[in-house]
Amino acid sequence: MHRIGDVFPGDGQDVPDEEWIAHGLDRSWVPLSKDGRIKTRDLGIRPVLEREAVLFHLDNQQLRSIEMVERLVARRDAIHRAVEKGGPAAYAVRHDRIEHTWP
Template sequence: MSPPEQPRKFFVDRSLGRVAVPGLLRAAGRDLITLAEHYGVPEDEGVADACWIEESARRGWAVLMKDKRIRYRQAEIDAVVEHQARCFVITRGDLTSAEYAERLIANQVAVFAASDTPGPFIDAVHTDRLERLRPRR
């Protein structure tokens, strides 16, 4: 089965790395830009989460990230809500780069469908499904 049509570009946060995960996602046909590519190195290390969330939402980029505590970080939640961001987060911190990429690829149909809907939202990406973390349904 061929992958679904890709609706838009994805923004990859520094939490998923600059090389391995983005490379695997690109090899699977995803169109994305990393935080480091967008802001440059080493400037990317100093960009506040609320700033890149705002920028990605303004540009229409859905966000891919890894952050087990995102549901508790009020500044990031506020930025997602205020800027109508669409975020997909892996809440596990103990996976390999290949496992992070595989989780996103395995859920690509659900991610693409959700990324076509208006924000704001933060969806957790599990091995076999998405789970809405914010706003609660």
């Protein structure tokens, strides 16, 4: 797992979405966003579209860190299947499943 703060200063707060997403995809990382609106922003989703990649987003930005981790661990197999299926695609990581949300 790679954290945005390990690559970009200030936890990436001043880095455009398209930049951090492209950075990760160029390294074969699978991006995870806390903000599901990312898939509706043309610039933000462009790297996913261009690279026919997969992006995941949490369906609740208010989760505590431990809850985020628990969700990802609980949905690990479904996440792996979605990555293997390929993209371009975006999926919400919900408490009980992952859900295809884009395109």
